[in-house]
Amino acid sequence: MRRTIPLPEFGWSVRACGGMSHACVENRVITTTRHALRSIHTVLANAGIQKPIDPLRAELHSEWVGLTQWSASCEVTVPETSAGTECVLRLGTLDGACEVMLGEVTLGTHMSAFVPFEASVPQSLRGKRVRLELRFQAPVSELLRWQAQLGSRPVNGDWNPYCFARTAACSFGWDWGPRVPGVGFSAGNWSCWSDARLLAPSISQVWNDDGSVTVRVAVRGDVGACEQRIELESPDGECIVLAPHVTEHTMRAGARWNPCGRGARHNAFWNARVTLSNDGEFVDTRRARFALRHVELDSALDDIGRKFLFRVNGLPLFAKGANLIPSLVSGGAVGNWRREMQRYRATGFNMVRVWGGGRYLPHAFYDACDELGILVWQDFMFACATYPEDEPFATLIEHEAHHQVARLSRHPSIALWCGGNEDILAWWSWGWKERLTQGQSWGAKYWLETLPRAVAVNDPGTPYWAESPYSGSMELHPNDPDHGDRHTWDAEAKLEGYRTITPRFSSEFGHQSPPSLETLREEFPAEALVIGSSALALRQKAWGGDAVQYQPFLDERFRPASNFAEHIAQSQHLQARAMDVALRWLRANAPRSMGALIWQWNDVWAGHSWSLIDVAGRAKPSWHSVRKACAPRLLSIEPTGDDGALEVVLIDDRAFVDTDYFERNEFVATVEVMEMSGRVVESATVALAPSRIAGLPTATARGRILQSMATGRDSAREFLRATLHNAPTLASATWFLASDAVVALPVPVLTQTVKRVAGLRVYRAETVIRELWIEPVTREPARASRSCWRTLVPGDEVLMRSGARWWSANHFSKHRNGRDNI
Incomplete structure (x- = not known):
């Protein structure tokens, strides 16, 4: 019978044993636990030696850790032969290039965090008390060693050449997170047996x-x-x-x-x-x-180009979701995957992408997705780089692919195996072709041969897609909006500009924002919480910094923030607006467009990123706007008509199950021209008809708005509002006729009523309030979340706790003359 005996939890010793090192660890032995050894950064932080992230200096003080060689050791008793005639040492995850020593015997070396380490224990050591030692190379130095041996290859940004390591690429730096390469291990045990x-x-x-x-x-x-x-x-x-x-x-x-x-x-x-x-x-x-489930990826050619739509059990599905990034060190670590994915599903999402710059996740994540009905787009771990096809990497990657596909194939939630992230795109259009030497490998063999072969052998019932983005052919630009999936990061596709591009499937798009104000207060001293803070600037990793990521959009739309809190609110508000615009546009253009996966769901530190949920677990206003835009049934006003004419668009997920839903039913909307006071100055009914696109099945119903209602009006003081007949619980749709700089939003006024609902106060709008949201304080979803990201007209009511701080586009209007938040 098989016996599994865990390695000791206590009594582990860690020391620096070479490389750059640092005075704080010279000649020092750190006593720690096996659990802490998941990361050397955790060991150092627990010992009070070096936190990976400093409030004022970000990761700058800990960069030496990735340049240091480390030893982790413990006295162990090797199981007797009575536990089984055969015995292996198994380490579920061994992160970093490592030599494993048992006594004086080298059990083996290991170079991949994505496959377990396993080695037979010599019979001569059975039953003995010996020292188990893991000798880790310095992760950054190891990259540079392989680069010198196999030749330089382009990788994204100015980060270390992570293409020479099989570990989470983002630990070496990314445009949303710190540079915290490290080493560690987890899930260590002896496995003993006799017959089998x-x-x-x-x-x-x-x-x-x-x-x-x-x-x-x-x-x-x-x-x-x-x-x-x-x-x-x-x-x-x-x-x-x-x-x-x-x-x-x-x-x-x-x-x-x-x-x-x-x-x-x-x-x-x-x-x-x-x-x-x-x-x-x-x-x-x-x-x-x-x-049992039948998942198909339909990527056939059609009248537009190449489709990219999922069918589950024969029925098409519009994929709604986000990209998931891995935790780094302890930042963003998930303790309960079911709870995390329940919150994810409550956003209105039905698909999650496990992004290729991180790591494969534990079964607890996939189990949660199985139980909650969340489809998983699973990347292989490649991202934004050119990868060597030389040994030992070719064999490492083939082993990894077979191991991970075989490990995860039982999960019905796995809907797609994807080769990686932006590698073919980078080779194609980032100038990387020209930087490679003639005949130098760059990874194409993995995405076009090695990985699909592993899927065909181990999980033939799940589709494979070569990369993301990818057009379905190496002869077409991988980011062609008419073919396959697309990443929309174009300079012109920001905020309202999302409506200029309509991909077949959007697997990445996003808008940056800072964390919630309360999270920043927990992380930084008060002196760092100012506009232009140098501490926050160190946590801005994206290209161009705040001057590119925030300032042009803020300057164009809003008045200058009067204080730090308003600056954070304005920046978060724009992210919420951007995601609202993008999701509504993509869903309104179904079935040409059949998926929207936002970048990104979660975060790893209190820094600037594209996340919907910050590192403390607080929902940004974008989470609320996304939740509204992902509702199964949605009414919107969009420029989907000929020559960009405005239309009322009814979106209903039932259309993908009930294929003649829109043909069988009649839908009528009322469109009103409303003044900022709430007075209706014009009204018309609009019949909605099934929308047919290039011979594809009907997915929306649309009706054109009279041109006279949208043009030639007092656009600064009037807007459009649409409601659907016989649908009292369906949220109305609004469309403002001018840009933020022109629209004269009134001072927002909410009046507290005597009513209470579930312990929350009921407030009534006395003015038009555009895109109201409530600043989060707790880490749990607010009970008043249904009141967030709503455009109110006089008489509308919202729920919030007494004393809650709330914001709206009205607060930031250039016509406000500097009034503070109410």
């Missing part, structure tokens, strides 16, 4: 032309000559036992796993059990949960 041992089985499925599905069970481990028994237990308890030596079963699917919004999932989960025996005696058993 099993690893978790890998489950995959293939859907056949006749509608049946073939479930394949790959038995993994050291099984020797043992007999194998494979059982498939259905959701209703029926047990299917496979014949000896048979590892697959074809059947008609009953209950299928569906994404959120399309039915329950609790009755869709199966269990696969593999049992080993020897002459009738039990040896080992392992089980794995899976569910």
Whole structure:
């Protein structure tokens, strides 16, 4: 029988053993725990030696850590042979180039954080008390060593050449996070057995032309000559036992796993059990949960170009979601993946992209997505670089690909394997072709051969896409808006400019903002919380700094902020506006556009980034605007008509399930021209008709707004408001006829009423208030979140706690004459 014995939790010693080092660790041995050794930065912080991030100097004081060689060691008792005649040391994650020593014996070296380390223990050491030592190379120095050996290759930014390491690329620096390369390990144990041992089985499925599905069970481990028994237990308890030596079963699917919004999932989960025996005696058993689902990526050519749409169980789906970045050191670490993904789903999202510059995530994340119905776009770990195809990297990456696909294939939430992030794009259009020497490899073999082969072998029922973005062909620009998926970071596509581009699928787009004010107060001393703060400037990693990321948009739209709090609010407000505009535009243009994945969901530190949720877990106003724009049913006013004419657009996710939903029903909207006082000066009804685009199925209903209602008016003092008939709970849509610089928004006034709802005060709007939101204080979603990111007309009511600070576009209007927040 297999026995798993964890390595000691306590008694670990850490010391600097070479490289650049630092006076604070010279001749010093740090006592720590196995848990802390997930990161050398955590070890140093816990010992009071060096925090990875300083409030005033960001990561500048800790850069030496990545230039230092480290040793981590512990006295261990190697299991006796009575625990099993065979014994291996297994480290689930070994991050950094490392030599593993047991006593005087070198068990092996390791160079990838993306596959476990495993080595047989010599019989001569069984039962002995010896020292286990992990000798880590300095991560930055190791990159430079490989670069000198294999030749320089372009990578994004001015960061270290991370293409020469199989670890989280973003730990070496990114445009949203610090440079904190480090080393560490986790999940260390001895695994002992005699006859055989099993690893978790890998489950995959293939859907056949006749509608049946073939479930394949790959038995993994050291099984020797043992007999194998494979059982498939259905959701209703029926047990299917496979014949000896048979590892697959074809059947008609009953209950299928569906994404959120399309039915329950609790009755869709199966269990696969593999049992080993020897002459009738039990040896080992392992089980794995899976569910049946048919996921397809339709990337066929059509009248526009190349489609990019997901079908789940035969039905198309508009993907709504965001990109997930990894935690760095302890910043942004997730303690409860189910709770995190419940909040994610509550945003209105049905897909998450695990971005290629980070790391593969634990089963707890994928389990949560399985249970909550969130589809996973899974990148392989490549990002914004050219990668060597030389050894040892070619073998490392092939091993990684097979290991990770086999590990994750059982999860029904995995909807796409993608080769990586912006590598082909960078080679194509960032001038990198010209910087490579003739014949120098750059990674294309991985994305076009190695990785799709690993998917075909280990998870043939899940689609593969070469890169993101990608047009579906190496002969077309990878960011072509008419073909495949696209990353929209174009200079002209900011805020309202998002409406100038309509991709088939937007897998990245975003707008930068700072963290919430309360988060900044927790992180920085008061003297750093000023406009133009040098401490905050050190946490601005994006190109051009604040002068490019913020100032042009603020200057164009808002009056100068009167204080730091208003500056933060203005910057966050623009992000919320940008995401609102982009999501509404993309959804209004379905089915040409069939996906929107925002950059980014989460954060790693209290710095400038594109996140919806800051590092402390507080929702930025953009989270509220996105939540409203991702509602299953949405009314919007968009310039989708001929020559950019304004139309009322009804968006309803039911149209992807009920294909003649818009043809079968009639929809009528009322459009009003309203003054800033709330007085209606003109009104008209607009019939909405099914919108057909290039022969694609209908996904919206639209109706053109009279030109006289949109042009030739007092655009500074009037705006449009649309409501749908017989839909009292559906939020109205608004369209302001002029830019922020021109619109004369009134001083915003909310009056407290005597009413209370769920402990919150009810406030009534006395004026038109554009895009109201409430400043977050707690880390939990505010109970008043339904009141956030609303445009109010006189008489509308909102909920908030007494004394809450709230903001709106009215506060920032150039016509406000410098009045402070109310």
